Amino acid sequence: MQQPRFALRAFVLCLGAAAFSTAFAAKDEVQVIVGHKANGGGAVRAEVGKGGGRVVDDLSDIDALVVAMPRGAAQALAKHAQVDFVDAPVQRRVLGSRGVRATGSQAQVAPYGIAMVQADQLSDAQAGNRRVCIVDSGINATHEDLAGVPMTGENFTKSGAWNTDENSHGTHVAGTIAALNNSVGVVGVAPSGRLNLHIAKVFDASGSASDAVITRAMLNCGRNGANVISMSLGGAEGSRTEARAVARLAKQGILIIAAAGNDGNNTISYPAGFPEVVSVAAIDSNKVVADFSQFNADVELAAPGVGVLSTVPAFSQTGASLNVGGSGYTVQSMDGSPRASATGSLADFGLGSTATPGSMSGKVCLIQRGTISFADKVLNCQNSGGVGAVIYNNTAGDLFGTLGETVTTIPSAGATQADGATLLGSLGQSATVAVFGLPDLYAAYNGTSMATPHVSAVAALVWSLHPGCTAAQLRASLNKSALDLGAPGRDDYYGNGLVQAKAAHDRINGLGCGN
Known part of the structure; x- marks a missing residue:
């Protein structure tokens, strides 16, 4: 497996003038993420203070801090005995874009992806025993197709609240997962209104956020009882901070799913590229891989990601x-x-x-x-x-x-x-x-962002019927039951194939979890 391309291999080399924006030019202040040794947080905090810096965010769950301090002091901090790394922030972006315009309120239709992933062949009556955490741009919680879905959330931006969405991307993702079977709009993979959602809002209207913010959100998902974390986002550079977070969450038994990327090449996007994360490629209604979908050795599953109809806030x-x-x-x-x-x-x-x-x-x-x-x-x-x-x-x-x-x-x-x-x-x-x-309430989007919630929701749906399976076992069952597409066997474009809810359920019934 290709190793993550981390933001800082050698901190001194990456603290050049082009690497950071200096919000406080007089102090030449930079913001960095400091990973420290277990029980080394106190010593590192003291060193930050001595260097004229301050702690911006506490990521002590993964032995890390986000700090702002003068550039020279940050360079010195990298050499401290209790410090494992000092990294520049890297950016993550939403990985979906609009396609064909849809309409305002409309008679209910089932988007093509629902049948393609076999969600219409399983009952979600037990979905209340699962919680999916959506790390994205929030949610329009009053949308006619989402109002009443059980949800909690937290806002990690300065924009609106967790239950508002100034970007529309998060609401679109949420609709694919849980849009209600209520005679209007669309239906999601789990449409009964039983599946629990936790919304970790990391993007404002710009659709961009740092790895530190994404990490905080992921850890928040874990603290709020998520079984599945769905991340329709990514970036080209690996992050040691995110790597620590996904490793911790995987050990807690949480299944993490992320978009493979929209650059249409064989590079790896992160966090999808971490071994603990299921990387999802996008296919169209003909089950052909999208030309924008990234292809590489980390792609694990494929799902509908072209012209996906789902919910959006009015006037977004x-x-x-x-x-x-x-x-x-x-x-x-x-x-x-x-x-x-x-x-x-x-x-x-x-x-x-x-x-x-x-x-x-x-x-x-x-x-x-x-x-x-x-x-x-x-x-x-x-x-x-x-x-x-x-x-x-x-x-x-x-x-x-x-x-x-x-x-x-x-x-x-x-x-x-x-x-x-x-x-x-x-x-x-x-x-x-x-x-x-x-005034549209529905729109068709393209992206591995749109494929990701199909897999996240199928995982939650199948898991709700087999709650005794571990996250690792469920992941194995999803991979082994996927519909093979492209070259025979696993390939870099489709991974193990198109995720299949009914096939995974039947396989677990017949062979047991993970077999």
Whole structure:
């Protein structure tokens, strides 16, 4: 198994100017995670104080502290006899993105993944004996398809409360697990309203958090009686802090499940890459691995992760409109675009490869897809004086673009290739592009984030029927009963195959736990 690529192999090398943001420049203060030896916490705290630092978070459950202190003192601390490591924080992000728009309140449907994982073939009448902890962006607890599901939670952000969701990702994950069988919306893997949820909110609207925050949340899951921890999140770098946490939780008998990653390559995402964690790949409705799903030796199970319909908070999704010369066009809002409206004459900005200050002043930029990222195209338009941006596709179909972490101030949207060709004949006409919130309560998302809750909920469902199994035995049963896909036997794309609830239940009935 590939070893985790930890944030700091040699602390002195990683404390360069680029490694940290210094919130307090005068003190050259950095925030680091300090792993110490058992019973060494007191000595390390004293050393932090001597160095002019302070403890930000106590992770004493895993013999670690998050501290803020001057850079030089942090370098010295790394050499202390009671210190095992001093690591820079690494970032984790949600691993799902929007797909096709759904609707507001609607007649109930069963998303394709429910039957695909055989959840519709098992009763969840005993699910009240299990608790799934969702480490994500919170939950819209008053959603029509989630209100009444038994849940507790804790907020590790400065955004809202644990039972609110400013990102929508956590609510979508929760719907796949537990959306109610109540005649509206969708149904989850465990739809009776008996499965207990614990919500550990780690993401605000940005969808990003440090490994220290993720670790705190995981430990909170353990303290609140979780049987399964579901993490639709990840990052490229390993974390010694997270490694300590998952090892501790696994020893407590908790099953930990995480997303394999959305980079579409053979790199490993963490925490999915730790041996104690089940790594989940994404497949589509035809049981074909998604092109974005990471493939490697750690992938263990596969589940539906393309066009997965589930719950979202009202007005968390964005739509867009475009009107040029009195004619309306169907466009898709860019993920990350500000919600705003702008009007100006439509101007051809080519591929948007270069910013030319003043060249697009007061205009709406029409940009062809290709060469550089959507974010760079929009930024170049903005820096050229543009008030709005429309990027048209270079292939058939709608353009669903994302700006990633790039912050822009102008509204931006994606158009089809055919509409782009038409718009090139309307240059100079008045154009209005707008991005706005939608009242939708359901949406289809893509990502290994969407696959992960299918596996987490199936694990809880099967375990509820066989509570005498250990976490390790249940994991083995899920792997041995998975539907083999791709190359015969285990492979890097599908792992052991598509998770199967009924097959796992039958296998345990016939052969016993873990056999």
